[in-house]
Amino acid sequence: MQERLNIVPFVSVDHMMKLVLATGVERFLIELAAYIEEDFRRWECFDKTPRIASHSAEGVIELMPTSDGEAYGFKYVNGHPKNTRFGRQTVTAFGVLADVGNGYPILLTEMTILTALRTAAMSAVAAKYLAPKGARTMAMIGNGAQSEFQAIAFKAILGVDKLRLYDIDPSATARCQKNLAGMGFEITACSSSQEAVEGAEIVTTVTADKQYATILTDNMVGPGIHINAVGGDCPGKTELHRDILLRSDIFVEYPPQTRIEGEIQQLDPDHPVTELWKVITGQVPGRSGGRQITLFDSVGFAIEDFSALRYVRDRLKETGLYEELDLLADPDEPRDLFGMILRAAKPTPVAATVGAL
Amino acid sequence: MQERLNIVPFVSVDHMMKLVLATGVERFLIELAAYIEEDFRRWECFDKTPRIASHSAEGVIELMPTSDGEAYGFKYVNGHPKNTRFGRQTVTAFGVLADVGNGYPILLTEMTILTALRTAAMSAVAAKYLAPKGARTMAMIGNGAQSEFQAIAFKAILGVDKLRLYDIDPSATARCQKNLAGMGFEITACSSSQEAVEGAEIVTTVTADKQYATILTDNMVGPGIHINAVGGDCPGKTELHRDILLRSDIFVEYPPQTRIEGEIQQLDPDHPVTELWKVITGQVPGRSGGRQITLFDSVGFAIEDFSALRYVRDRLKETGLYEELDLLADPDEPRDLFGMILRAAKPTPVAATVGAL
Numbered sequence: 001m002q003e004r005l006n007i008v009p010f011v012s013v014d015h016m017m018k019l020v021l022a023t024g025v026e027r028f029l030i031e032l033a034a035y036i037e038e039d040f041r042r043w044e045c046f047d048k049t050p051r052i053a054s055h056s057a058e059g060v061i062e063l064m065p066t067s068d069g070e071a072y073g074f075k076y077v078n079g080h081p082k083n084t085r086f087g088r089q090t091v092t093a094f095g096v097l098a099d100v101g102n103g104y105p106i107l108l109t110e111m112t113i114l115t116a117l118r119t120a121a122m123s124a125v126a127a128k129y130l131a132p133k134g135a136r137t138m139a140m141i142g143n144g145a146q147s148e149f150q151a152i153a154f155k156a157i158l159g160v161d162k163l164r165l166y167d168i169d170p171s172a173t174a175r176c177q178k179n180l181a182g183m184g185f186e187i188t189a190c191s192s193s194q195e196a197v198e199g200a201e202i203v204t205t206v207t208a209d210k211q212y213a214t215i216l217t218d219n220m221v222g223p224g225i226h227i228n229a230v231g232g233d234c235p236g237k238t239e240l241h242r243d244i245l246l247r248s249d250i251f252v253e254y255p256p257q258t259r260i261e262g263e264i265q266q267l268d269p270d271h272p273v274t275e276l277w278k279v280i281t282g283q284v285p286g287r288s289g290g291r292q293i294t295l296f297d298s299v300g301f302a303i304e305d306f307s308a309l310r311y312v313r314d315r316l317k318e319t320g321l322y323e324e325l326d327l328l329a330d331p332d333e334p335r336d337l338f339g340m341i342l343r344a345a346k347p348t349p350v351a352a353t354v355g356a357l
Numbered sequence: 358m359q360e361r362l363n364i365v366p367f368v369s370v371d372h373m374m375k376l377v378l379a380t381g382v383e384r385f386l387i388e389l390a391a392y393i394e395e396d397f398r399r400w401e402c403f404d405k406t407p408r409i410a411s412h413s414a415e416g417v418i419e420l421m422p423t424s425d426g427e428a429y430g431f432k433y434v435n436g437h438p439k440n441t442r443f444g445r446q447t448v449t450a451f452g453v454l455a456d457v458g459n460g461y462p463i464l465l466t467e468m469t470i471l472t473a474l475r476t477a478a479m480s481a482v483a484a485k486y487l488a489p490k491g492a493r494t495m496a497m498i499g500n501g502a503q504s505e506f507q508a509i510a511f512k513a514i515l516g517v518d519k520l521r522l523y524d525i526d527p528s529a530t531a532r533c534q535k536n537l538a539g540m541g542f543e544i545t546a547c548s549s550s551q552e553a554v555e556g557a558e559i560v561t562t563v564t565a566d567k568q569y570a571t572i573l574t575d576n577m578v579g580p581g582i583h584i585n586a587v588g589g590d591c592p593g594k595t596e597l598h599r600d601i602l603l604r605s606d607i608f609v610e611y612p613p614q615t616r617i618e619g620e621i622q623q624l625d626p627d628h629p630v631t632e633l634w635k636v637i638t639g640q641v642p643g644r645s646g647g648r649q650i651t652l653f654d655s656v657g658f659a660i661e662d663f664s665a666l667r668y669v670r671d672r673l674k675e676t677g678l679y680e681e682l683d684l685l686a687d688p689d690e691p692r693d694l695f696g697m698i699l700r701a702a703k704p705t706p707v708a709a710t711v712g713a714l
Contacts (some may be wrong), residue, residue: 006370052409102443325369334447340374
């Protein structure tokens with residue numbers, strides 16, 4: 001890319017859809033998962049902080065920053081459960097990647113779609129280390145906006161090709177089933193959570209209500225399964241009965257955030273959990289026995305968004321799927337910001353060529 | 358504005374310059390100062406937090422969020438003192454305003470220029486309450502990117518029309534003098550800080566080095582003046598000798614942030630300071646005597662950026678100086694994010710008209 005200091009590449013929703021389609025959803029998820037795994041392997045280089053949340057009666061707005069010392073990334077994301085009633089998304093997001101050396105942003109991108117993809121890629125990365133080997137059957141409870149992405153990520157990365165779907169809204173199940181048609185899945189629409197988990201080696205819970213709920217009760221969870229708990233992701237919002245947690249080995253992204261937001265908010269603050277990056281780097285075992293219940297208590301952490309931003313940034317040059325945004329003031333003399341405004345009033349040959357330097 | 362849920366208005370650098378020029382710098386500063394004052398009057402409604410900083414050897418990247426319960430705003434801003442060596446700005450910024458009710462962004466704007474304007478407007482608001490009545494002479498030490506904005510704000514809001522300029526780099530003083538020519542100032546270029554402060558009723562310090570410096574020493578500060586200390590704005594960066602602080606009544610924006618970043622980082626953590634909003638609301642006096650030295654220890658707080666975002670947002674409709682950014686995914690059915698991607702592959706009449714709903 002040509003160096004014009006005022007310009008930041010911008011990936012719109014339209015360009016993101018084109019990028020996903022041009023890449024193929026499966027390949028996108030596989031490549032994104034590789035970026036996430038790479039960043040989890042160098043977990044200790046990152047500046048980490050729980051997300052900065054601004055809560056209101058209607059929902060939450062969060063900023064999720066992190067840095068590896070060379071790049072800095074953050075995501076803006078909201079969560080407003082009532083939004084769908086008014087035709088809006090529950091969750092929308094955008095993000096920025098910047099150069100730590102000079103502080104200049106190098107990418108602005110939509111992240112509503114990208115967050116759905118990274119959440120699914122993250123779940124599949126965790127399951128790669130935690131699910132029973134050769135698992136092919138996944139129950140998916142909650143068939144909303146995140147469900148197809150989860151299904152495709154588990155197929156692409158683990159080879160899961162049998163889905164057992166359940167949602168309290170049968171039309172959500174029907175839509176998920178329709179959207180996944182022709183992609184190589186054997187899909188069973190179930191009429192209860194109980195029915196959905198029958199024979200499943202992996203159970204993904206991904207419901208959307210902002211409240212304590214019990215999507216899975218203790219009797220529904222047999223030995224040997226992996227639970228991918230995606231929907232319990234903010235204070236006051238959980239999906240699993242506490243007794244399941246007590247029988248499971250629990251794996252988390254970043255404990256200071258998960259203790260506040262995840263399923264484990266139901267447990268004592270010192271209940272033992274394992275950080276997933278330690279499994280990925282081989283410091284501690286993941287699945288260690290056939291009857292073990294593993295639980296990935298996923299809440300979504302800034303490093304995963306950072307990986308996603310890096311991935312999108314790395315794809316820009318090859319695809320050209322971005323616009324150029326005039327985001328940064330770039331006076332011809334850096335200390336002369338006011339002079340730049342004055343010169344904008346009556347463009348001179350010098351000012352007119354600045355953009356092309 | 359037409360309600361298209363995927364669109365966020367974007368104010369580029371070019372549009373910001375046009376907005377400032379179309380409005381007039383003086384009027385822009387006067388109106389922006391009114392927004393700042395309005396928000397300082399309702400200080401207690403705001404969610405406040407010190408900015409979230411990511412420090413590196415080269416500089417800092419910060420996020421500055423705040424909310425009044427109806428709108429949420431944040432600014433991304435970097436500070437990299439060595440940037441000017443490579444033709445870049447020391448400070449660049451952009452910001453976002455969002456609707457707390459649904460979490461959707463309603464404005465994305467450049468804030469490099471806007472930050473310069475809001476910092477100057479803030480200084481003038483503080484001086485309105487703290488400077489000697491009828492002050493017309495201001496010394497300005499540090500004649501870089503912020504200097505012209507400070508000068509014009511003090512002229513527009515307080516009637517200051519005599520400037521005494523000093524910078525260690527005489528070319529900076531010359532440029533400031535040239536840029537302000539014909540705007541009604543009587544300008545004296547001085548050869549030292551000592552000379553600059555002679556006869557000044559207001560002293561503005563606005564230098565850029567990221568280090569402890571002593572721009573003003575104790576003997577240079579006579580009774581009755583107002584010091585507008587703008588440049589001491591991050592940990593390890595101060596401009597005033599500690600003895601000046603001990604003789605002054607100190608006014609600050611948000612103490613938890615100023616204690617870390619401002620001139621008062623040189624003092625005990627319990628040294629008494631006054632919050633400016635309490636002066637503006639009349640709860641405590643500002644200037645109370647002719648020999649009193651008042652010091653506004655300005656570091657820049659998120660609420661000022663919020664005011665600036667509100668002001669720009671309110672001017673959009675009338676001026677039309679913005680672009681429409683396709684930032685937010687807006688599937689025709691909110692829960693069907695994946696279906697939106699599928700439909701983008703083969704546009705149907707339904708999908709094709711979504712943008713125009």
